[in-house]
Amino acid sequence: MYNSPVLFDKSITIVNKFTPRNERRKFVVISDQAGYDQAKSFTSEIEGTVPVECLSINGMEDKEEIKRLILSQKMGTQFYIAAAWNNAVMIFSLGVEAGLSEAEIQTVIIGPKRRYVYCMKCFEVSEVEEEAEIAECDHCKASLEIGPFYSIVREGYIGYPYIPIGKVEVGS
Amino acid sequence: MFTQSLDFKTTDLNTFPFPFTSGNYRYSNDLKKLSNVNCIEVTPEYKLQVETKRRLLEEQPHIRFQSFSHTMEMQWEVLEMLIDMAADRYPEHFEVIKDGDKWTFKNHIFGETDSFVYGDASTLPNEPLDYIGRHFHNDFVLMVHRDSNFYLEVGQVSYAALFSANWNKGMSFDEIHAPVPFVSRKGDELADRVRKFLLSIEPGKPWTRINWNLMADRWDVNYETMDVWGPQRSEITPENAGKLVRLRVEEQKFYRMPRSNAILFVLNTQFLPLEDLTLRQEWFDLTYSVLQDIPGPMAEYKGIAPFLPQSVEYLRSIDEKKKAKINNK
Numbered sequence: 001m002y003n004s005p006v007l008f009d010k011s012i013t014i015v016n017k018f019t020p021r022n023e024r025r026k027f028v029v030i031s032d033q034a035g036y037d038q039a040k041s042f043t044s045e046i047e048g049t050v051p052v053e054c055l056s057i058n059g060m061e062d063k064e065e066i067k068r069l070i071l072s073q074k075m076g077t078q079f080y081i082a083a084a085w086n087n088a089v090m091i092f093s094l095g096v097e098a099g100l101s102e103a104e105i106q107t108v109i110i111g112p113k114r115r116y117v118y119c120m121k122c123f124e125v126s127e128v129e130e131e132a133e134i135a136e137c138d139h140c141k142a143s144l145e146i147g148p149f150y151s152i153v154r155e156g157y158i159g160y161p162y163i164p165i166g167k168v169e170v171g172s
Numbered sequence: 173m174f175t176q177s178l179d180f181k182t183t184d185l186n187t188f189p190f191p192f193t194s195g196n197y198r199y200s201n202d203l204k205k206l207s208n209v210n211c212i213e214v215t216p217e218y219k220l221q222v223e224t225k226r227r228l229l230e231e232q233p234h235i236r237f238q239s240f241s242h243t244m245e246m247q248w249e250v251l252e253m254l255i256d257m258a259a260d261r262y263p264e265h266f267e268v269i270k271d272g273d274k275w276t277f278k279n280h281i282f283g284e285t286d287s288f289v290y291g292d293a294s295t296l297p298n299e300p301l302d303y304i305g306r307h308f309h310n311d312f313v314l315m316v317h318r319d320s321n322f323y324l325e326v327g328q329v330s331y332a333a334l335f336s337a338n339w340n341k342g343m344s345f346d347e348i349h350a351p352v353p354f355v356s357r358k359g360d361e362l363a364d365r366v367r368k369f370l371l372s373i374e375p376g377k378p379w380t381r382i383n384w385n386l387m388a389d390r391w392d393v394n395y396e397t398m399d400v401w402g403p404q405r406s407e408i409t410p411e412n413a414g415k416l417v418r419l420r421v422e423e424q425k426f427y428r429m430p431r432s433n434a435i436l437f438v439l440n441t442q443f444l445p446l447e448d449l450t451l452r453q454e455w456f457d458l459t460y461s462v463l464q465d466i467p468g469p470m471a472e473y474k475g476i477a478p479f480l481p482q483s484v485e486y487l488r489s490i491d492e493k494k495k496a497k498i499n500n501k
Contacts, residue, residue: 002240002342003323120395123234123338142399149350153342161399 005102006152007092009113009130013102018042018080020049025076027052030066030091032059034110035082042080059087066091070098081107085114117146118156125156135159180220181418182442185451187215189423189442191384195461198470203369203426206378211425211438212258212308214265219281221309224391225330229306235396237302238341239326244293246314246432247300247326252290253427253436254304266307279307301326311439313337314429315370321345322370322435331441332394333385333420334475339395345370375430382423386463386476386483387443389416393475408479413486414447417479419459446486460487 007013018038020027027050031039036056043052055069070079079100081091088107095105115132116125122140129135135144137159144159151158182188191197215221229236239247255277258266267278276287286303288295296303305312305328313329315322322345327337340348349363366381373379387393388405408416423440449456463484471477 118339120336120339120398149347151339151341151343154339158339158395160395161397162402163399 002153004096004152006096006155007089007107008150008152008155009115010150011102011107013092013105013107014109014113015106016108018082018106018108020046021078022049024050024078025074026050027078027080028069028073029054029080029082030057030069031055031082032057032084032087032110034084034087035108038082038108038110039080042082057083057087057091060090063090063094067094067098070095070100077104079105081105082110083107084111085109089114116156117144117159118151118154119144119159119161121161123154125154126159180217180224180443181448182444183216185444187213187442188444189382189421189440190452190455190458191382191419191421192455192458192462195458196465197462203366203379203381206380206425209376209378210257210261211310211378211427211440212254212261212266213440214262214281215309215442218309222282222307225309226306228330229302229328232396235336235338235394236330237299237305237328238337239299239301240342243314243316243325244300245291246316246429246434247293248291249429249431250312250314250326250436251300251304253429254308258307277304277307282307299326302328309440311437311441313437313439314434315345315437316432316434317371320371321367324348325434329394330392331420331422331439332392333383333387333422334393334395336395370426370435373426373428373435375428378425378427380423380425382421384422385420385474386480387418387420388476388479405475405478408482410482410485410489413479413483414490415445417446417483417486418443419446419449446483449487450490456487456490460484460491463487 005011027046029039029043029052039054043054046052053069055066057066079095081088083091088109092105092107113130115128115130117128117135118125119137119140119142121142122137124137124139126135126138128146133146135146136142137144142161143164145162147158147160149158150156255268259268265279265281267280269276273290274287275290276285278285293300298306301312301314311329311331312327313324314326316325324340324343327341329335329337345367346363388408390401393401421442425438425440427436427438429436449459463480466480468477471480
C-alpha cells in the first residue's frame with residue numbers, strides 16, 4: 001500500500017536505545033554484524049522476563065530467512081532491529097510487508113542514517129548529507145533548498161528549487 | 173510552451189466570488205452549505221480557461237495530474253457526477269447519451285463528441301477524472317476517507333497556490349496543511365477543525381468555503397517553479413501593481429461521493445486585477461482595508477509578503493485620488 005510506513009532518518013521507529021515492551025508476549029531481535037553488540041546487550045538486560053528469539057544476519061542473502069522468521073510470529077510480538085542502515089531498511093521493509101505497524105518495531109541504527117531529497121524540478125531522489133540544508137540534484141543539477149516535509153510516497157524530503165546568487169536560469 | 177503571463181480575468185463581476193465581507197480578515201471556519209449543488213459553471217472565460225488548462229495538462233502531465241492506479245472506480249463515479257451536472261445545468265452546451273454502459277458525451281462549446289464504455293478506462297484517452305476534468309475550468313482533488321483522515325489519491329490541479337499534486341500525492345489532509353516552508357502558521361488549528369468538519373459531510377449535501385490570495389503576474393505558483401516566481405515577486409511596484417497583481421479567489425466546494433465515501437474538492441479559481449476593483453467601490457474599499465491590515469505571518473504564509481506593501485501603496489494612491497476628486501467638487 002502506498003501509505004505503508006517507510007524507514008527514513010526521522011522515523012518514529014528509530015530509537016537510540018531499545019525499550020523493553022513487557023506487555024508483549026514475545027520479543028524478536030534481529031541484528032547484523034554491526035548491531036550484534038547492541039542486540040546482545042539488550043537480550044542480556046531482558047533475560048528471564050519475556051521469551052526472546054534472536055537472529056543474526058549477514059545481509060541481503062538472508063532475506064528469505066528473515067521473512068520466514070517474521071511471518072512465523074504470532075500477534076503480540078515486539079520486533080527489535082539493530083543494524084547498519086541498508087540492512088535495517090531491508091528488515092524494516094520485510095516487517096511492514098508482513099503487516100507490522102511502526103509501533104511493533106524498534107530500530108537502532110548503527111552508523112550513519114541515509115537521507116534523501118525529492119527534486120521538484122525532475123521528480124528524482126538524491127541522497128544528501130544528514131544535516132544538509134541545501135543540495136544539488138544528482139539528476140538535473142537543480143539547486144534545492146531541503147524542506148522539513150517528508151513524503152512516504154516519494155521517499156524523500158521536499159527539495160524546493162532556487163537560483164543561487166550569480167546563477168541565471170530560465171523557466172516557466 | 174506554456175506562458176505564465178496571466179491572459180484572462182473575470183469579466184462578469186456577478187460571477188466573481190468576492191471573498192471579503194468585512195474590512196478585517198482573519199482565518200476562520202467559514203464553511204457554508206452550498207446553495208446550488210451543481211458545481212458546473214460556464215463563464216465568459218470558459219473557453220480560454222479550459223484551453224489553457226488542457227495545454228498545461230499536455231505540457232506538464234506529471235505536475236498537473238496525479239493518481240493511484242486503484243482509484244479507477246472512484247474516478248468513474250466523479251465522471252458520472254460531473255457529466256450529469258453539466259448536462260442538467262447547461263443542456264445547450266453539454267449532452268450525454270447513455271445506452272447501458274455505452275455512453276456518448278458531447279461538448280458543444282468545443283464541438284467534441286466522445287463515445288466510451290462506462291467503467292472501461294481503456295476506451296478513454298485519459299484516466300476518467302483526467303478526461304472529464306478537461307471539459308471544465310475547475311481543479312479537482314479526490315480525498316479518500318480512511319482512519320478519520322483524508323488522503324489525496326487523485327488530483328488534477330492547474331491553478332496551484334503553494335501546492336503540487338505531484339508532491340502531495342498520497343498525503344493526508346493534515347500533512348498537506350502542515351506549516352508552509354520555514355514559516356510558522358497560525359492556521360494549524362483551523363486546518364484540524366476543517367478536517368473534522370469534512371468528516372461530517374454527507375452525500376447530497378455539499379459545503380463550500382472561499383479562500384483568497386494575491387498573485388503577482390502569474391497563473392499559479394507551485395513548488396516546481398519556486399525558483400522562477402520567488403524572485404519575480406519583488407518586481408512588483410506601486411506603479412505596476414494595478415495591472416500585474418490579481419486578487420485570486422478560490423471557491424472550494426466539497427462533495428461526499430456516495431459510493432466511494434471520498435470527498436471531492438471542486439475548486440473554482442477566478443482572478444481580478446487590483447485595478448478592476450474600482451468597478452465596484454465596495455469591493456475596492458473592503459480589499460484596501462483588508463490588505464492594509466494583514467499580519468506579517470499571514471502575508472508570509474500566503475506568499476504575498478514581497479509585494480503586499482506595493483499593492484497596498486497602489487490602492488492607497490487610487491483611494492487618495494478618489495478622495496481628492498470628491499473634495500474638489
